[in-house]
Amino acid sequence: MNKFYLCNAIAYVNGKPHMGHVLEYIFADAIRRYHILKGEDVFYQNGTDEHGSKIYKTAKDQGLEIQEMVDKNNQTFVNVCKLLNVEYDVWIRTSSDHHKKGAQKLWSKLDEAGDIYKDSYEGLYCVGCEAYLNEKDLVDGKCPNHLKEPEKLKEENYFFKLSKYSDQIKDLIESDTLKIYPEGRRNEMLALCEEGLKDVSFSRPKKVLPWGVNVPDDDDQVMYVWCDALSNYITCLGYGSDDESNFEKYWPCDLQMIGKDILRFHGGIWIGMLLSAGIEIPKALGVHGFITSEGQKMSKSLGNVVDPSEIIEQYGLDALRFYLTREVPTGDDGDFSKERFAIVYSSDLANNYGNLVSRVLAMVNKYDVNIKSEFDVEGFNGVFEKYSEYVEGFDLKKAVEEVLRYLDTLNTLIEETKPWALMKEGNVEEATKVLSNLVEGVRRASIMLWPFIPGTVEKVFGYLNLESNISFADLESTIDDGHQVGTAEPLFPRVEV
């Protein structure tokens, strides 16, 4: 059995989940379910990034204990996954002890490889912000938030020799040993390697940042985000713990999903760290874009922030899952538009799929059709192959469109053959053939839709009187002769907006 290890970026818990997280979780879950249908041993990591100065500061500003705040915020991400029907195999939290142990083991490996060195860092430090500020962010030489002049501060940090791996990383990307989807992001990463990746600051003094993972054998330093957070992709598999069996079984990662803003960290620093530690690198990075609302960046002041739970209440969860995978190009930016949502809901879901299911089942029942197992595959030829190729190439949108086209051909088949007219003419044989084909077509389209709208497809399988342990292997056979189907409830009822 093939294994498939899928990762997505862990969420930073200094705030609540937003549509960007929802987008990534739904993409990841669709890919996860696709690989389950392939019969693979799928392992999907998810979790939260709980250290760093922003979290430290947010907690202090709100007068909260840091651990208490991250516990509370972490729970909101767990809840949103539940709301979205996103099922993960492990939930990693970077403030957990086993994660810290794993991050320290990784650090030690880099150190043993001679890739960690101490150097000093000089910058403008604002005590109020507890952060270094850029010269360009100052207003009249002062911190714009605290209206105080920052101090010139010099600190000793550890650095990671990323520059040493720049050429090697470039080769790995060029040879597709590390695939990066889509092409544009691959080129972007190659250009960064071409410029030469630079060494990165890898730790902070504990007096500046008292909230993090301790650097091994140095009580004065904590890890900066790189070794602290990126290591989650292996510590969630038990790396650095007493039981590394999942790490041995599932690593390397088959697909690592990230947003476009963190490509350089995952395509550069993370790969460099793994090369230094002598650990295999991920096979592929899938880079998605951002989601806007009504054509603009979501912001509280514009009042265009989309609340997923409101959409779910109005249209149902699968409508949201479907909209995001069907409307947002998987490797690019996309938009959430209420008008467009209503159109997609009624045309693709209610009409193209929902009505097809109800009409076919209603006719089969009305005419008491004795279903035949012969299936005219002509309309189905090549559909599954293209659908698979798209998902494997990190293009969920095209995969969904392929299924929608197939649903179109089934709807056209009804219009062209008019089973009700055939029955009226007494041509039971032809009507039986057409309706058997339609039932089989509905079954096949539903299997391919399961990764995107699992709850709906499971209902359809119920109406078809089929067991819901769905798999792509079911595409190699057809429904049994004489199979009895049930009746369908409306899948996507009319929504009054």
Ligand SMILES: [Zn+2]
């Ligand atoms: Zn400040």
